Amino acid sequence: MIKIPEQIYQRLIEYAENGAPEEVCGLIGGTKADGAKEAREIYFLENAAHSAARFSMNPAEQFAAIRDMREKGISPIACFHSHPKSEAKPSAEDLRLAYDEEICYLIISLKTKPVIKAFRITDKIASDEDITVL
């Protein structure tokens, strides 16, 4: 389960809307306690692919974000990207490129009404994770 403050939830949707038609991406830093993750800080990273159908986080920005989290005493709990024209479900490419079983993959879909869904991806198989908006 991942807890997301309302303000962060809204900022993610606005960022995805402003970045469309390209996919946007980034990381979320936060805390983990009793199996629940809580989002604290968003890191908006360049989609180095500049594509409407896939994303690739700018590696230098990703590295800087992780370093900033360490300094703030939080850790990477989720990564996010948008699907400007498709459902909030991991694509085959998303499953193939998933790199961390511990973090939560957030997908912001703008296909109809903007919505964010969360997944865990293990061995290229996605399972739903609950989101609680605080």
Ligand SMILES: [Zn+2]
């Ligand atoms: Zn995707």
